[in-house]
């Protein structure tokens with residue numbers, strides 16, 4: 001017979017509720033901190049820390065350059081997907097690391113380019129400001145929307161219509177966004193060109209962008225003030241992938257696998273420790289204490305928990321393997337605490353797969369996770385790499401699993417070698433820019449910590465009291481016994497939890 005059969009059912013996140021604790025002056029919503037540890041730096045050099053406990057899943061439909069930039073600017077991090085060629089992934093990481101908020105890499109034109117062609121370029125690109133540079137890249141002047149009229153000036157060149165360099169206010173590197181802002185405010189320009197010591201054009205800063213970029217108190221950066229960047233790797237091509245990612249400046253990587261309790265993860269971790277001793281490598285996914293201890297002993301910098309719960313996941317249906325995420329976190333968090341008592345080392349835990357709403361995040365964090373990894377949640381936002389589509393008059397974005405036929409078309413992918421699908425492909429409703437959605441989610445998390453009487457996630461881990469709820473009590477907690485719009489009244493439906 002089987003070695004062990006557990007007859008207590010494993011529990012989903014949705015089966016737990018957090019009981020309130022004493023709210024104190026230091027646990028009010030404005031004083032609560034959501035800062036967290038994502039991974040331990042090897043050799044006890046501290047932590048890769050985030051200012052919010054949300055990370056974006058390593059998936060083709062979720063974590064590209066735009067998501068990497070937007071999420072790091074708001075305090076989290078996106079794991080750039082590994083289901084693509086090494087060079088393409090490294091380039092994505094490089095673009096995140098080189099991003100300078102508010103500094104735009106300009107498209108330049110040569111001085112003798114006819115205005116008719118400048119106008120064509122503007123129509124094709126959707127913007128109309130072009131710096132004019134010589135063949136060494138040195139700034140000669142600037143063409144903005146006000147400086148040329150396509151028909152009237154068609155016979156002239158860029159040089160004829162540009163504002164020449166000597167009449168421009170120009171910033172010189174190195175320059176912070178705030179300094180660029182000050183220069184712009186005193187100029188009469190809508191855009192500030194930035195040049196280097198040799199007068200070569202580097203960036204443009206637009207007046208209209210500044211407000212948007214100055215105020216990001218939660219932004220997470222490295223010691224050189226570059227945005228934090230994370231990426232996924234796999235247990236097959238890590239000998240080529242890891243060096244390329246490190247070269248590109250990656251700060252932390254996670255091994256992307258549906259089953260991390262595997263000797264191949266230990267091999268990957270051993271290689272990373274030896275080749276890149278200061279790079280934190282997160283292992284996973286696991287759902288048992290045994291799996292956790294295996295990865296901790298193999299040198300993982302953090303551990304990802306979850307198997308079978310993802311919104312696009314059919315692993316449980318296909319293979320019968322998996323575990324309710326609530327039970328998995330509970331068991332692994334206990335093993336992590338025991339590991340800390342034994343070795344003195346704290347290993348951050350990331351709960352991954354099937355986390356839908358802010359309340360799910362609250363429960364996952366209270367059960368012991370340090371961060372939550374989300375696919376579906378982020379796939380809905382403007383910054384995910386997919387195009388919007390209109391279906392039945394609703395704006396949607398496609399979302400597919402890394403084990404779906406679509407992702408597996410790239411053979412190196414997470415499930416690329418399996419002869420069957422472990423994921424599906426579908427759509428999620430478009431929800432607008434990350435910034436707007438995140439604000440509400442974080443407000444809910446802060447409010448939950450406040451109710452629990454915890455001023456940060458450490459205190460939540462120490463003090464949280466949770467309870468399993470019955471199906472009836474879940475029902476009691478939903479709107480009931482009133483006419484909701486969309487039912488008897490025929491008004492537009494309010495959808496809960498999607």
Ligand code: IMP
Nearest residue numbers: 057310311313354375376401402403423
């Ligand atoms: P979601 O937040 O519920 O959409 O789940 C996202 C998580 O599902 C990812 O972080 C992965 O751990 C997992 N995942 C991604 N693709 C697949 C798949 O094709 N099959 C099973 N799990 C997947």
